Amino acid sequence: MEWKIIFLAAVSVFCTASVSCQSNSSMPLVIWHGMGDSCCNPLSMGSIKNLVEKQVPGIYVNSLEIGSDIVADMANGFFMDGFAQIKMACDIIAKDPKLKNGYNAIGFSQGGQFLRAVAQMCPNPPMHNLISAGGQHQGVYGFPRCPGDNSTLCNLAREMLNLGAYDSFVQDNLVQAQYWHDPINEAEYKQYSKFIAIINQENYVNQTYKKNLVTLNKFVMVMFGEDTMVEPKESEWFGFYVAGTTSKLYTLRESQLYIQDKLGLKQMDAANKLVFLTAPWDHLRFSDEWFIANLIPYMK
Numbered sequence: 001m002e003w004k005i006i007f008l009a010a011v012s013v014f015c016t017a018s019v020s021c022q023s024n025s026s027m028p029l030v031i032w033h034g035m036g037d038s039c040c041n042p043l044s045m046g047s048i049k050n051l052v053e054k055q056v057p058g059i060y061v062n063s064l065e066i067g068s069d070i071v072a073d074m075a076n077g078f079f080m081d082g083f084a085q086i087k088m089a090c091d092i093i094a095k096d097p098k099l100k101n102g103y104n105a106i107g108f109s110q111g112g113q114f115l116r117a118v119a120q121m122c123p124n125p126p127m128h129n130l131i132s133a134g135g136q137h138q139g140v141y142g143f144p145r146c147p148g149d150n151s152t153l154c155n156l157a158r159e160m161l162n163l164g165a166y167d168s169f170v171q172d173n174l175v176q177a178q179y180w181h182d183p184i185n186e187a188e189y190k191q192y193s194k195f196i197a198i199i200n201q202e203n204y205v206n207q208t209y210k211k212n213l214v215t216l217n218k219f220v221m222v223m224f225g226e227d228t229m230v231e232p233k234e235s236e237w238f239g240f241y242v243a244g245t246t247s248k249l250y251t252l253r254e255s256q257l258y259i260q261d262k263l264g265l266k267q268m269d270a271a272n273k274l275v276f277l278t279a280p281w282d283h284l285r286f287s288d289e290w291f292i293a294n295l296i297p298y299m300k
Helices: 002-017 045-055 070-079 082-095 110-121 152-163 168-173 175-179 183-192 207-214 233-237 265-270 288-294
Strands: 029-032 061-063 103-108 127-133 218-224 274-279
Touching (some): 029 045, 029 110, 045 061, 045 103, 045 288, 070 152, 070 175, 082 110, 082 175, 110 127, 110 175, 110 207, 152 168, 152 175, 168 175, 218 233
Parallel strands (some): 029 103, 127 218, 218 274
């Protein structure tokens, strides 16, 4: 019996120090929803959370709520400064004891670029795998529709963008303007964008942000092949319009972000850390079977 007691004591000490003592050795998962959604909508993030928990028994899932309740969470996705949201997310993650040894993350639509910013700016606790499902990593040049097409929030966002995406009031008060990328006015974009140009290190390379991103194990990018919401959809793989045009596109590997390795993506690519997936549907549409086969492996 003595050896059993010693063994159990050793296991107890090990479990205190390591996330691997969960029931199936799974790493916790952090979820960040997209525009017009909330942390706990049973038809969206709630459904994703349930699906993950069924496929990875015993996993701990934290679906980020950016605000005091789900109403504030949804509104903040439109009207709360991007970096203020990143800070709130980093605080939530840092204060969650179940995430202290590291976690995987999946962001949907704008939640994808927001979680990428978390990886760049907040390395503790460490993010292991990052999955971006429809994230707009080079921004967008168009706002054709959004969830709840007739909703007050969507219509107000469009009205504000019509005032001018780089107007200081719009930049300060509309999240979507902060990742508006005008290829006809690249200089204006780089000068006035208050989020996407900064995390993409367009004007200044923060070596710490670059170093933090490179430490990811895998950076999985999902592009929706029939996307009618994101313009251009290639932004989901870091592609975008060639400067001065709205028709000709470049790929990640043709971009200055990659060639100059401003984010460390070239380094990550050489280390086989970048994963490019195509979901053959419209924005954020996928089957359970596709999700299970293609994304669940990066959540274990």
